[in-house]
Amino acid sequence: MSYTSALFTSARYHTSREARDPNYRVLTPATINKSVLEAQYAVRGAIPLRAEELREKLESKGKDAGLPFEEIVSCNIGNPQQLDQKPLTFLRQISALTEYPDLISHPLSKDIFPSDALERARSLLEEIGSTGAYSHSMGVPSIRKRVANFIADRDGHAADPSKIYLTAGASAGVSNLLQLLISSPLDGVLIPIPQYPLYTAALALNAARPVPYFLNESAEWGLDIADVEKNIDKARHEGTNVKAMVVINPGNPTGNCLSLENMEDIVRVCYEHGLVLMADEVYQDNIYHPNRPFTSFKKVLKGMGAPYADNVELVSFHSISKGQTGECGRRGGYFEICNFSPEAEEQVYKLASIQLCPSLGGQIGVDVLVAPPQEGDPSYAQWREEKDGIARTLKHRSEVLVEAFRELEGVSCNEAEGAMYLFPTISLPPKAIAAAKAAGQSPDAFYSLRLLEATGICVVPGSGFGQQPGTWHFRTTFLAPGTEDYVRRLKKFHEEFMQEHKE
Numbered sequence: 406m407s408y409t410s411a412l413f414t415s416a417r418y419h420t421s422r423e424a425r426d427p428n429y430r431v432l433t434p435a436t437i438n439k440s441v442l443e444a445q446y447a448v449r450g451a452i453p454l455r456a457e458e459l460r461e462k463l464e465s466k467g468k469d470a471g472l473p474f475e476e477i478v479s480c481n482i483g484n485p486q487q488l489d490q491k492p493l494t495f496l497r498q499i500s501a502l503t504e505y506p507d508l509i510s511h512p513l514s515k516d517i518f519p520s521d522a523l524e525r526a527r528s529l530l531e532e533i534g535s536t537g538a539y540s541h542s543m544g545v546p547s548i549r550k551r552v553a554n555f556i557a558d559r560d561g562h563a564a565d566p567s568k569i570y571l572t573a574g575a576s577a578g579v580s581n582l583l584q585l586l587i588s589s590p591l592d593g594v595l596i597p598i599p600q601y602p603l604y605t606a607a608l609a610l611n612a613a614r615p616v617p618y619f620l621n622e623s624a625e626w627g628l629d630i631a632d633v634e635k636n637i638d639k640a641r642h643e644g645t646n647v648k649a650m651v652v653i654n655p656g657n658p659t660g661n662c663l664s665l666e667n668m669e670d671i672v673r674v675c676y677e678h679g680l681v682l683m684a685d686e687v688y689q690d691n692i693y694h695p696n697r698p699f700t701s702f703k704k705v706l707k708g709m710g711a712p713y714a715d716n717v718e719l720v721s722f723h724s725i726s727k728g729q730t731g732e733c734g735r736r737g738g739y740f741e742i743c744n745f746s747p748e749a750e751e752q753v754y755k756l757a758s759i760q761l762c763p764s765l766g767g768q769i770g771v772d773v774l775v776a777p778p779q780e781g782d783p784s785y786a787q788w789r790e791e792k793d794g795i796a797r798t799l800k801h802r803s804e805v806l807v808e809a810f811r812e813l814e815g816v817s818c819n820e821a822e823g824a825m826y827l828f829p830t831i832s833l834p835p836k837a838i839a840a841a842k843a844a845g846q847s848p849d850a851f852y853s854l855r856l857l858e859a860t861g862i863c864v865v866p867g868s869g870f871g872q873q874p875g876t877w878h879f880r881t882t883f884l885a886p887g888t889e890d891y892v893r894r895l896k897k898f899h900e901e902f903m904q905e906h907k908e
């Protein structure tokens with residue numbers, strides 16, 4: 406049968422009679438791309454959807470909603486400004502001025518905007534032209550130069566603007582790189598368990614195989630490199646072509662910072678097994694522990710010298726969504742590639758150009774992230790105070806929550822060394838596990854849903870990120886204001902839940 410006749414006789418193509426049926430739909434679960442159907446994203450999954458229903462009920466009915474709480478506390482997603490984190494003023498000033506350039510020359514602006522903000526907006530507009538125009542597909546060249554300077558200052562190793570791509574958040578970069586990497590359904594990518602579900606979702610969309618490696622909760626969520634190698638060998642033995650390793654550092658959902666030793670081991674494994682190293686470093690500015698500072702994979706790689714420094718293919722991602730910037734809705738980020746072949750670079754460029762360019766608002770956000778006000782500038786004091794204030798608040802909230810979790814029966818929790826999440830373990834009594842089974846839910850989803858219904862606190866069950874079989878967790882951000890109230894509600898719920906499910 407020819408290709409065309411096969412197409413016309415395929416059961417997937419409707420007849421004209423079917424098409425005239427008013428109930429006929431082209432898009433149904435039988436016809437939608439299977440990879441899309443299979444992709445899962447727990448951070449916005451069933452429990453957050455239920456939280457939205459409850460929020461609407463509270464908004465429309467208030468006290469008459471008959472709920473035992475007055476508000477939903479969204480601890481399911483790292484979305485700082487949804488939880489009242491104030492935007493950094495300098496970024497918003499630059500953003501306002503570049504969006505509406507007439508403000509720069511307005512006589513009153515001198516009274517509203519500091520001189521360095523006016524000057525910076527003016528020079529950015531000279532470089533960009535209009536924020537309503539497409540830019541270079543890799544991002545505005547002068548912004549990429551400033552990103553390169555930022556990386557070089559951070560790492561002590563040169564960075565080349567021609568290897569830097571500005572993106573619509575880190576997610577867009579991750580998706581592009583995985584699309585470039587996956588060329589067969591037999592291709593696999595090592596991902597940490599637990600992991601941020603962008604990776605399993607993006608692998609599902611590309612019909613590729615996730616190859617898990619476990620982070621060790623009792624070793625501050627570090628990794629056992631021998632176990633990673635065992636998993637590579639096992640996957641290859643099963644016919645998977647393992648091509649890359651994803652590392653999230655600082656970790657989501659685990660909130661850990663990897664040790665230097667772990668990082669060097671990872672670089673060696675990538676070299677020896679021929680893997681692209683995908684370093685998700687979006688939380689590099691969320692650091693809470695003096696003994697675990699952030700070190701980039703670029704710095705580790707370059708510091709290791711030959712044969713690693715110039716051979717391991719590395720791509721590292723950063724974003725304006727996290728840190729103290731928290732501008733997730735603006736969609737800005739970048740990735741830097743190292744040691745890619747010229748042919749691969751050409752294809753990375755092509756993928757970026759198919760998407761034309763990342764939003765100019767996001768690119769300007771990246772510019773402020775990598776080149777903030779400097780000491781002596783009129784805006785410096787305010788910028789410093791705001792940034793330090795946010796960092797202090799997050800550290801304090803994480804400590805209050807860890808302490809509270811550790812006091813709960815059957816709960817243990819590692820400290821947050823970085824990022825904006827805690828991932829406590831909950832040992833659930835057999836009666837709760839049986840009740841979850843009867844409800845058709847995993848035990849951690851059962852617990853998280855009951856927590857939501859009783860307190861309005863929305864967390865994500867550990868099963869959405871992956872966890873050691875037989876262990877149960879949930880992930881909570883520590884972004885929400887009113888931590889003391891959160892703790893009070895959680896404690897009351899937990900005690901009642903454990904009492905209810907006692908044997």
Ligand SMILES: Cc1ncc(COP(=O)(O)O)c(C=O)c1O
Nearest residue numbers: 483574575576601657724726738
């Ligand atoms: C580890 C990790 N990578 C990437 C992202 C996505 O960031 P962006 O908003 O820059 O797309 C997130 C968001 O929560 C994340 O936690």
